[in-house]
Amino acid sequence: MRTIIVATDFSDIAENAVEYAATGASIIDAKIVLFNAFKLPLHASNTILSVENVQSMIDKNKLKLETRANDLIKRYDIEVAVDSSLLNVEDEVERLMKQYDAEMVIMGMAKRSLEQDLLGNTTTNVIQKLKFPVLAVPEGVTFKPVKRILYACDVVRGIHKTILERIKDIARSWNAEIEVFNVQEKIEELQEDPSFTKDPLKDEMTGIQYFYKNVASNTIIKEIRNEVVNYQPDLLIMVPNRYGFWSSIVHRSKTRMMAAGLDVPLLSIPI
Template sequence: MKTIIITTDFSKSASNAVRYAAKMAKSIEVEQIILYHAYDNLNTATDLPMTDIAPPLVKEQSLANLEAVQAELEQVLGENNSVRVHLVTNNFPLLRGIEEIAEEWRADLVVAGATGRSNLEQVLIGSNTVNLASSLKLPLLIIPANADYQPIQKIVFACDLRKVSHSTPVVEIGKWLEILKAKLLVLNVALEGKQISPDMIMEQYKMHALLDIFQPEYHYGTSNDIAEEIEHFAEGHGAGLIITIPKSYGFFRSLFHRSISKHLIKKSHTPLLLLREEEP
């Protein structure tokens, strides 16, 4: 992995995502980091000084704030690091800005904080992150506000048996297992009380055919709250990362669009990596 983009809105959650990504980048020998702020998304609730300044000066203020973030990032990386850090700021909508940067710099990953500048009691997850998760084609790593990077030894792949197919991003999953030198735990959680159909056996065969190459552990469970069950499983098994596919499982919707989740956001330490289905 050569290049990662870290998007920041200068909130506490975004600052934590920067620290997490810096530690991870150092661990897996990333070559360059693009720190990106889209000031099109600017509002008054920020943890760095963004005052009521005239539009021509917004870019300068944004760049100054990025430089402050860069200083903290480089402190985490240490003096002898070889990671190059680049600052980019513009007034593009966040998704468009990231897509253009990703194409220009041939980026491999985007990192974002799990919450934006809004008060957590009012908004579960920053709307920008929701937009990225719904539309971004690159892998997106979402960092909980209280997560601290530790070497990742186990990865949970949360999958829906009904949607296991050849579009499952097997190559991308394998890439992350190799980069992190981690063990794969494959987890399927069905809704409590839902009747198991005969087709489920065939779906299990499909899943094994795709994933057995990684020699994973397979786990099955039931719950009325699939997202919470996945999170409990990851924490209980000491997993440092959850991988899922937003369009399969309905997991993303369950995770971020229900009522405020004390468990997943306030207490969770497990980052979430969203991968895209492979093109047919």
């Protein structure tokens, strides 16, 4: 059985993602591991508490998680396990993905803000740091079958075969069409690169209904957002690029930037 990790802090945004995941799991017959990274209340962390008091708080939090899991089991008729920890989300998600041999983690995504653009949030940090597929579900978005997939990519950098096969598997499982959307910001490169004027995926997409579209623009994020509006996909897929420490100060991941403020789920698939 396929397993999906779903992280929640019990906020409205996170709980919307839980409902999204549960609906999808009921359709594809998947198991959910409901995870909460429990944090001690601020007043409690500033005082000296006994081991018993701390354990009591942890137990209450786990009971809340189990109650939520039982609600999902009854309403969606799916298998749900629970897991909680006092450690940070990034470290624990990595542990859970390996422990349960999960295929992805689903998290809620808050609306866009200047703070998120500059610093990110828990979901965008997981996208940027971890080498696992992350599905970011925007606030208020409910689950619906995937019929249109927008794959925003960079043909000049190359499309990893493993990534392409995974995207094709998703399309086959939902009988969905794919739009491969290539945006390049350096016009000079495009004029020299033959991949911009012809479809480089023609031989790779046999049996898949897809479209290939090129756009030359110096505002990549804006073009992808516009294409989301025009194409109306049920799922946006991007592959985050990895930057070193110093270059990350200057460069912000386009995948991370796209995650905040969308009205369509974003699946980030790392290489």
